[in-house]
Each structure stands twice: as C-alpha cells, then as structure tokens.
Amino acid sequence: MTEYTCKRIILLSLPKPDLKDNTGDADRLVGALKKKSGCENVFIDLDLLRKIPALLREYDYTVRCIVCRERKGLSLLGLTAGEEKRIAAGLAVDLGTTRVVLRLLDLASGDVLGESAFDNPQISVAPDILARIHFSDREGGLEKLQQMVIGQLNRSLSELCASCGLSPEDVYLLALAGNTTMTHLFMGITPHWMIREPYIPAVNNPGFLRTSELGIAAAAHARIFIFPNVGSYFGGDLLAGILFSGMNQMEDTAILVDVGTNAEVILGNKDWLVACAGAAGPALESGVARMGMMAGPGVIDSVEVDRESREFRFHTIDNLPPKGMCGSGIIDLAAHLFLSGMMDIRGRLVPEKCGRHLTEKDGMPFIVVVPADKSASGDDLGMSQADIDSLIRSKAAMYTILRTLTRTVGMEPEELRKFYVAGTFGSFIKPRSAIAIGMIPDLPPESYKPLGNSSLGGAALALMTEDILKESEKIRNRITYIELNVNQELMLRFSAAKFLPHTDPGRFPSVKVWG
C-alpha cells in the first residue's frame, strides 16, 4: 500500500470488527488515525460520522483519509476508498484588497494543478481598505462585503476545478492569507475597531474554520486555515510571506521587504523577528508606481546608457513600440543617469552631460529617453526633475526604514545575508540599479531573492505543512512589531539617504560613477 509522505492523506487498512472486538465503527477509525498520525485527539464532524458505518463497509475497511491538524487535534475532512485515485485537492488563496489569486494543489504531492485570479469584487462598492471598513458599518454592509468575495471565490474555484477535471467537492483544505481587514471581512467579522483607537482587531488567531460555516462551496467537511495577524496593521499576508521565505528557520539574519500599499519590512532569523511598516509605502507608490505604469506590452522595463555613445538603450515588453515606463525601468533610468554623470549626487540633472536628451516641460527640466515622434503614445517618454525628486524621497525612505530596523538589533543593512523582495515590484527591479541609487544596501547580487507572490506562496506552503497552526503561531509569537517614530534621528538618517547613493559612499563600494 502506498504511503504518502504528506500527512494530509492517510491510508488505513482497519481490522474488521468481530465478536471479540466490538469497537464502534467511528471509534475504530479514530483509533487507527490516532495511531498513524500520533495525534492524541481525532475529530469527525457529525454529518460525516453518520456516513462512517456505511462507508467503511462499502470500502471494506480499507480507506483513504484526508485530514488536517487543527488546534483541537486531527480532523477528518473526507474519506474515500483506499484505492481511490481521484485527486484530493487544496486551494491556496491570496486575498488582496484589489486582487485575489487562487492556486489549486494536489494535497498528496503538492503539485500545482492550476491558478486563477480575479479582482476583489468589493472594489465596486468601496475602493480601498478604509472605505470598506466604513461600508461594513452600514446595515447589512459586512454581510454584503463577505458575500461578494465568497461568491466570486466560489465561482472562480468552480471554474479552476473544472479546468483541471475536478469539482469543488474534491477540495478538502483551503489556506487563506490576507491583510487583517480583508481577513475580517472574509469571515464576516467587523473590522470596525481596527481604525479606532487603540486600533485592535476582533481576532488575531482564527485558526481553522469549517468552509460550510463561511458558505464556501468545497468538500462537505473541508476546512479553511486563515493565517493569523499580528495586529490591525500587520496581517496574515505578511506572515504567509515570512513562512514562504523560510527566514524564520535560518541561522543568518535576513530581511524581507514587501512593497504594496505599504512597505512592510521584516528582519530576523530562526530566533527572532522584528517588523515595521510605514510611510515608505505611499512614498514609493507615488515615487515609482504612480509615476510609472503597470508592466505590460510596450512598456519599458529596462534602460541603460551606452558608455560609448551616451545614448539610451532600452527594452520593451514583447518588443513592441514604447508607450510608457514601469517601476523597474524608472529605477534603471535613475541609476544610469547617476552612473553616467547625467545626474549628480543630489539628484540634479547635469545639462552639460545630458546634452540633447535634456529638454523642459511645464517649466521644469525633463530627460527624454524616447522622443515623442518615436513613442507609441505620441509623448516624450522620460522623467522630469520632479519625478526624480520624488523617486529620491522614496528610495531614501526605503533605505531609512531598512537602516532604522536593522539598527534596532544593532546591525547595519550591509551586514544582511539574504534580502527577500516580495510582490511584483521585487520580481522586476534589478538589484544593481536599486543599489546604484542607494535604495537597497550594497550586497552581492546573489543575496537578493525575489519571492513573487509570497502571500500566495505561503498559503500554498500552509496546505502542505502538517502542523501549520503551530508553525504560523510560532512565527506570530516571535514577531516584535516596531512603530517607526518620526524623530530627529530618523529624519537625520532620511536626509543622509537623500544623496546618491548616500552621503556616506563607503556604504556602497560597488557603485562607481563612470561618466
């Protein structure tokens, strides 16, 4: 008989009842599951319990059990014939404020079966977190928000399953990572108090819930694991990211940066974790994301200045005519302007170095990468001095956060061994360019590791982690959350970081201006 390495699926050949062993059917199954799993307590939902006598006889006492380890003990999620070959699936959910991503896995192997995504339908009634919290305070608002997202989840899950030849009844376990507000709304729990002093969530540790309690259309006795949050401003999505990075199990101290609506930074190793979130988020958003555009066909994602010709060379996605620039292109451009001497250490464009690439727009210097007659949009593509100033504030904020956080444990950012960057931002920026402008510390390139959607990755990992509750609580309990106080010291660090790459160039030995 096959032995699964994953503890989600347990194969059992039960001793058949006889006159000398009149243990009840359910107790027979529970006893065998206890023995095989090592769990002291095993639970079977009443509705499933009712089916056990007939199922055991139908399967001739040889069964495949799909289980999960909850806080209370092992729960039986489903029971099939021992030789059943149909996949028992799990679903990882990244519940974002704007986008929800699903990944379907085979619970036996961990293999990815498929992925899909949808815009969070709550956007249609309330665009951002604050608006949703206010909407949830209305009569029926909370229920409506919950139903919107769960309704769409059910439809998407059904389609995703169908595309893999499965049905939602084959999905026995879900794991969901989201920020604290999204998680509360998903469970139909009011986030009302999270935006009112002292800003506390209703629940930090929801643990496992029955999907039936939430109206999720999956297997009848499926469970959903909801990642815990540290507080209103540090949600389960980040915790999932930590799990996914593995930094919580490392000897060396690592850092994880997640740039989304906020910039969240977590520093730590297997012994401790400190985290902060903050102001850098909006700054980076306005500095990079808003100025640039979403990556897509025809968008410039890479720029450099040729050392010989001092001309710009760039790359567009799908090699289509250029129509704009995304975050990675903008950081590349800033880095190469600086390295080529076209921009000085204070971020001023230097006319004599920029030559004919420099023009003026709305009374302000503007560096042109693609002139209007060669761009697909019909506009000059490049950056204004104001864009550059904004980018420099952002990169200074980022470096300041990194330095402030590492300083709380007596380290400098340059002493880090691993630097994880989560999100699409992390997947596309080139570390070399970000280092050149002093946005991130001057570490060897191999230290940087983009994680992609770390929240989804963590949720998928949760599906395959035997005692995810214990693992996630271990991470949660180890996190020290630090409020970044805007004091004089921080402002001094911020000012020092507003130079390129820094007022202290010794911090960035690899950055060499060649122009």
Next chain:
Amino acid sequence: MTEYTCKRIILLSLPKPDLKDNTGDADRLVGALKKKSGCENVFIDLDLLRKIPALLREYDYTVRCIVCRERKGLSLLGLTAGEEKRIAAGLAVDLGTTRVVLRLLDLASGDVLGESAFDNPQISVAPDILARIHFSDREGGLEKLQQMVIGQLNRSLSELCASCGLSPEDVYLLALAGNTTMTHLFMGITPHWMIREPYIPAVNNPGFLRTSELGIAAAAHARIFIFPNVGSYFGGDLLAGILFSGMNQMEDTAILVDVGTNAEVILGNKDWLVACAGAAGPALESGVARMGMMAGPGVIDSVEVDRESREFRFHTIDNLPPKGMCGSGIIDLAAHLFLSGMMDIRGRLVPEKCGRHLTEKDGMPFIVVVPADKSASGDDLGMSQADIDSLIRSKAAMYTILRTLTRTVGMEPEELRKFYVAGTFGSFIKPRSAIAIGMIPDLPPESYKPLGNSSLGGAALALMTEDILKESEKIRNRITYIELNVNQELMLRFSAAKFLPHTDPGRFPSVKVWG
C-alpha cells in the same frame, strides 16, 4: 466579585485594550479564559466570535462566561454581562426507550430548578428497540425517529423552562444518558449494525455535540454531552448510573444492579469494573414486573403475614381499596409465605399452613391475599403456584448473575460492601424480603442503597462535573464486559439458587423461618 465554585461559569474582568496592548478582542478573552481555567486551548464558535467585539464593549470588558470542557479544550457557550443575575441553566436528559425524563439545573449552584417527563414518541411507530432499529432502516425512518424525539424534547424543555421563569435560550449545556440504540437514534446515526453480527455500534464516544447540529432549541452555542457506550448492549445510561453511584471512586468493591428490560449488573471499585447483562432481565420482567402491575393508587406495595393470626396484612398506595399488586408487594408476599412456612424451600405452597387462604384457579393452587369481594378489581388478588415458580426462576437468575459476576473476581456476593439498586424496582423493594427469598445476598440492610433514576442522576452530575468527558471515558475504559455463557457451572448455580433462600442456607444466616 463572586467566584463560582462550579467551573461552568467563569467571571472575568479583562484588561482593556490600549495602544501598548493591541491584542484582538477574541484573543484577549481567550487568553483570560485560558489563564482562569488552566485549559491550554479555548474555542469560540464563529457566530459567537462575530459578536465578541460589540459584547465586550457593551459589558465594559467585565463578563460572565459559560463554558464547558470538551475533548478539544474549553468551549465558550455563552457570554453575558459580569453582573448578569439571570440563571444559566443545564438540562439532564434520561433518554429511555419508553420514557424520557428531564431535569433542569442551575449551572452555578447545581440546584434543581424543575423536572418533567414524557413518553418517548418513537413508541407510536415502533414499540421496542428492535422495531425501532428496523424502522430506522426504512427510507427517511432514521430522520423521522430522530425528529420525533427531538421535537418532543424541544416542546417539553420549553414548557419546563417557562415553569421556572426561564427560556430555552438560558440552557447552555445538556447531558444525555440513554441506551446505545436510543443514543444513536437521537444523533441520527444508524443503529443498523448493532443487531447484525458482530453487533457493533457506529460510535462509542460521541462526546460533546453542538445542540444546533441536532436541532435542539437551546442557547445558540449550547453543547450536549452524550454519555459514551461500551457496546451495543451496554449503553450510556448504565455508564451514567455508575457515575451517579460513585462506585468507580470507592475503595470497597460495590455492585450496581439495574433492572429494566435487561438486568444489568456492574461490579467494581476505584480500580476496576466488570459488567454483564443478560437473561435475568426478561426472567425478572416476566417473573415480577409482568405478573404484577405498575405502582399506583390502590396497588398493594407491601404485604406481611401476622405471626399471631397468620392473616395477611397489606398496604396500598394512597390507602385506596386494593386493585392489584406491584413488584415490591409480590416479593414481600413470597418472602412472608416462606418465612411463615406457608411455602416450603422448593417454593411449593403448603396446604396445611395456608389453610383457607389457599384456593385453586385454572386447576392450579392459588394463594389469596385479598378475596374478590374485598378487592377493587372484583378478582381474587394473590399469586398462583405458576407465578411463584416464575418468581423463583427470576430470583434464582438474579442471584446466579450476582454470584457468577462476583466469582469472576474471586469473590462471593456476601463479601460486597455496597449494593446499589437502580430504577423504580430498586426504590420500592424491601431488601429484607428480597434477602428472605434469596434474590439478593444477605448483607446488612444499610448496605443496600436504592439510586432511583440513576441514569438521570448521572446526567445531572455530568452537568456539574468539570471534565465529564475524562471522567466518563475513565469509567468506560475501565469496564470489562463479560458475556455470560450458559454453561454447566452456571446451570448448577442456577439450580442451587432455585431453593428458598438457597440450597446452602449458610449463605443467608439472617433468614429465619418462624412458622
């Protein structure tokens, strides 16, 4: 603040949240409950969790929690203001095949608030256990049987609560003791396999269930504890009886006899318990119960023979004209016939001693206690030789069971220290009379203790026992169930016990024939 001695109710004054302690509302409550109860895990149903933030603020963080300790940990059953004076009630249920008895308790004090009873409505579709198991096999039969009993339970509970100025929403915890079949039907679990070799129940240890899962109208998050069974023929009702007797905690070895449809006998002390059930049941039923009648107004419940006049003296319930005789009257009569010499040691009526009380009916000797012209029924009241023979077989069967069971542990029945008799049978028979005919061993009268409805008593005790699951499992796991094999040794013991009081009168030194 009042401290309840009962661990079902916990008063808490929670630290209020502030900027330095942003623990979530639910986690704050859970943390305090863990500390106060010593339980490692505390669980709150999702629906209740949703209300926690508003309730904590409404009650200003001072709350009364109604809890129970399930297998998984402590469950929160309800939450009120700390100063709430409204009673939090519990309901004990004795789920009999023919009769269901309810007892409402104050969970804080254990005080009895009220009692009520109803005939098990399942009787109307299937009179006995076997018929019900067959009925449950029909399409929709199981559901119908379940709904019948739960429907009537809900109505009776509602009336019982109203009579105490309460509502079913004030009932947070139920405990139910019934035989294995009744318990299965109550949970909607098929008893089908219990009457088919190898006769195994679907579940031995149901533990705690949510009342909402069973359709019981009580507090929204109430639980019901279902007493575990040892097997198809040894149900939770007996286990409740053991708990109620307290024999499982005694140094001295005691015996518990429950005469119902079966005669169930349990022998043991704090270290071990052995049990058997069997053939004596039907024999006793036919011997005593069927021949006699239910106790009620005008029924003879006590008989003696006057030493001087050799006339019968009797007592009727409520002192009404005699219309029949119940079990205790019949045993009294047999004892006094024997002690007065009107009946010999083989149970034959002795004409010269009976005198004019002896007549003949249907060609068979008949001893008249009340002649037809003085009875309310218009019939001679008394016993025929056939009735006596039947009674003697019953008493011999009883003594044989007692002796066989005690012999399995190397004891004689006469070495017992405590003799518990459960059921109405036990409440009414006089030990002196039962000893005189050799039905029960010749122990000092103070050794006998009638328990009344021990199943209900055990259920009520369960409501007030902090960790009833552990207690009941401890009892369950300690029981060795013995099949009484009808072998030659047993038959010899049975034959020896068919004399009055026994072939070995040395076993009954207190029994002295005076006539």
